[in-house]
Amino acid sequence: MALIATKLGNDSKTYCIVGTALIHQAEPEPKIGRIIIYHYEDGALTQVSEKGIKGACYSLIESNGRVLASINSTVRLYEWTDDKNLRLECNHFNNVLELYCKTKGDFILVGDLMRWRAATTDDERQQMPEVAQFHLVNMMNIFRHGSLVMENIGERTTPTTGCLLFWSAIGLVTQISPDYEFLRKLQESLTDTIKSVGKIDYSYWHSYHTEMKTERCGEFIDGDLIEGFLDLSREKCTMYWDCRSTWIELRRSGGRR
Incomplete structure (x- = not known):
């Protein structure tokens, strides 16, 4: 559901970081997921570490050598330890469904699904006519x-x-x-x-x-x-x-x- 390639902490290697979710049709939102870290070298992709999470990882970005993840209604900041594991550093709980995260310096911008929807007025909708539509089956984020x-x-x-x-x-x-x-x-x-x-x-x-x-x-x-x-x-x-x-x-x- 999310993918980035970045360096972490003082580590000189570049890692591929993947955010996943286990989806059940009976659940309105996924309750279980993982953040998996891979390293690509000599034509091989090797798993280095993984972190279990309580929800779907919708967005991943690097922030000052750390991993910032939006997981369901939570923003979580993970530190990359010397033994190559993700350690939870801090959380923020105050959203509905966090689909996007962006950073600028020490500031974090969160895109929350429900608040975006509330901010779109009827006048704005009239200025955005639909020209094509196609059901993709998969969730696009x-x-x-x-x-x-x-x-x-x-x-x-x-x-x-x-x-x-x-x-x-x-x-x-x-x-x-x-x-x-x-x-x-x-x-x-x-x-x-x-x-x-x-x-x-x-x-x-x-x-x-x-x-x-x-x-x-x-x-x-x-x-x-x-x-x-x-x-x-x-x-x-x-x-x-x-x-x-x-x-x-x-x-x-x-x-x-």
Whole structure:
């Protein structure tokens, strides 16, 4: 749920620190988690230490050589000891659900879910229209600019802009312009060809459901589904490719055959 790479205390090594949670559907918020510390060297990732926590670790940052963690409704500051363990130094209990932490010097800024929600007025909501929505199934707790792959020189790919990475399940959201309409049509066709586990309807699975309302997904291209095209038989791949060629000819002719 959280991941950082940093140095701790007077230790010269750089450690990968991972915050986790054990999720049960019957619990509104996780009650058990871990902070695990790894060291990467010579192509191997080795676990150095771990600390059990009472909740989900939503955010991790380095603060003056220490580890600052937001765990459910608590901010906890851990010291890195000489025997390579995390020792609790201090706590702060005064929030509802702490999703983010930032520091500047000795000051700590905490992003609390419920207080953010209360601070959004009806007027502000009207200025932020929804343009697309897609149910990810996993809980998403952070965005970062970045890319999952490196594009080699001379490699042909669909142009994208504004790439964002999201956690906790690592994924990519980007804007697709030239081929969006074709990919949308291909996605619709693939939902009839590629069946999900349990044969759950694709649009139903990626819709957002609450006791009050249901919002269907829209204006998103599912990269995992499109990638399934590569697993189809040669005959079906040829059929989809012929459809793409026809669509390109129509687009170039302005819809005239």
